[in-house]
Amino acid sequence: MAPEEFRNAILQKGAVFLPNRADPGLLDKIHRELNRLFASYPDLSDEQLAVSDPSTREQIDLSHVSERTFSTFAGFSYYEVLRQSGLWEMVQKALPETQPEESPFCHSRRVATPDRKEFFSWVIDYHVDAQFHWAHQLNINFWTPLVACGKAAPGISVIPIGLERSKGYLEFNPTGRYEFEHQEFNQSKFRVSKMRTEILSEQGLLASAWSPEFEMGDVLAFSNFTMHCTYYRPEMTEPRTSVELRVELPGFPI
Numbered sequence: 001m002a003p004e005e006f007r008n009a010i011l012q013k014g015a016v017f018l019p020n021r022a023d024p025g026l027l028d029k030i031h032r033e034l035n036r037l038f039a040s041y042p043d044l045s046d047e048q049l050a051v052s053d054p055s056t057r058e059q060i061d062l063s064h065v066s067e068r069t070f071s072t073f074a075g076f077s078y079y080e081v082l083r084q085s086g087l088w089e090m091v092q093k094a095l096p097e098t099q100p101e102e103s104p105f106c107h108s109r110r111v112a113t114p115d116r117k118e119f120f121s122w123v124i125d126y127h128v129d130a131q132f133h134w135a136h137q138l139n140i141n142f143w144t145p146l147v148a149c150g151k152a153a154p155g156i157s158v159i160p161i162g163l164e165r166s167k168g169y170l171e172f173n174p175t176g177r178y179e180f181e182h183q184e185f186n187q188s189k190f191r192v193s194k195m196r197t198e199i200l201s202e203q204g205l206l207a208s209a210w211s212p213e214f215e216m217g218d219v220l221a222f223s224n225f226t227m228h229c230t231y232y233r234p235e236m237t238e239p240r241t242s243v244e245l246r247v248e249l250p251g252f253p254i
């Protein structure tokens with residue numbers, strides 16, 4: 001995909017599917033390291049768990065193994081996926097007005113059927129990442145599963161609308177506060193209640209939700225202003241592990 005095409009897709013559609021883009025061998029290596037970490041927890045040393053990161057224990061419990069913990073334990077970085085595939089370079093070419101940076105919010109996630117709780121995350125409802133982390137600049141999440149997913153294993157759904165439309169729909173207000181909405185993080189900058197599925201449905205947005213099927217190596221890139229959720233259907237029986245490779249674009253105007 002040409003950098004220009006990638007840029008337009010992120011800004012105008014909010015998301016772009018990049019088939020067969022990452023090396024399945026590298027993804028498998030990450031998966032094996034994560035499984036090794038989960039299997040040996042809680043016998044790992046403080047150093048391996050990167051304990052100076054106060055939320056490490058929580059991350060592990062919730063299946064969110066941060067880049068910091070992962071690279072300390074495994075000796076290589078999740079971001080290898082972006083570097084090796086040329087995606088990092090493509091971001092530089094596609095968005096030349098900024099210099100991409102690795103994000104502190106880069107981690108794995110395991111989602112399973114409700115009966116398997118240990119080390120597994122919950123099914124997450126519609127949200128935009130900007131309501132939790134940076135709302136002042138554009139970020140791109142290169143979401144990559146470590147197993148095939150979207151059919152037997154939970155995948156991800158996005159509402160593919162552009163940056164301006166998504167901001168408009170959520171009545172994004174970078175300075176003001178919606179006092180009657182949630183107050184944590186950046187939530188008060190958005191009408192988060194408009195992401196309830198019944199409202200999305202009433203507004204005609206749910207019908208456009210896109211839940212691709214993934215083979216290992218497929219990557220879905222979307223912005224921190226793109227609405228998305230776990231794609232889960234009761235007939236899904238397999239667990240899924242994925243990595244959220246977030247790239248920050250400092251100074252990219254929102």
Ligand SMILES: O=C(O)CCC(=O)C(=O)O
Nearest residue numbers: 109124129143229230244
């Ligand atoms: O993996 C999921 O089910 C949700 C992922 C998500 O919210 C994210 O990557 O920002």
Ligand SMILES: [Fe+2]
Nearest residue numbers: 127128129228
């Ligand atoms: Fe998210």
